[in-house]
Amino acid sequence: MPDEAPGRLTVHVLDTARGCPAVDLGLSLYRLDGDARELLATRHTNKDGRCDAPLLFGDALLPGRYEIVFGIASWRAARGEAEAGFYDLIPIRFRIADAAAHYHIPLLLSPFGYTTYRGT
Numbered sequence: 001m002p003d004e005a006p007g008r009l010t011v012h013v014l015d016t017a018r019g020c021p022a023v024d025l026g027l028s029l030y031r032l033d034g035d036a037r038e039l040l041a042t043r044h045t046n047k048d049g050r051c052d053a054p055l056l057f058g059d060a061l062l063p064g065r066y067e068i069v070f071g072i073a074s075w076r077a078a079r080g081e082a083e084a085g086f087y088d089l090i091p092i093r094f095r096i097a098d099a100a101a102h103y104h105i106p107l108l109l110s111p112f113g114y115t116t117y118r119g120t
Helices: 070-078
Strands: 008-015 026-033 036-044 064-070 092-095 102-110 113-116
Touching: 036 102, 092 102
Parallel strands: 008 102
Antiparallel strands: 026 036, 026 064, 064 092, 102 113
């Protein structure tokens, strides 16, 4: 099962201003190679603020540089909050060193700030 497999990349997005998961937030995952970006996946978060499956897992998770771009402005606009908040897109760049490890990226959102870290 992908959620239990070693070597996976997952996300979790919480709307800290409202105290709830960021539901139906669009995101795109890219592999970076120098100045080139290769789109690997586009997803939306579920009712828990997570994606239904890992963004990458198993043989698809390779050592290297990656970027996840969260579509904040379009998410807020879909909720009727087009003028709320400061951020349009939130890109997070990171490195995968061990393809057998679990890489978890939480994103904590508020209208005028955000926090992210490598979770477990």
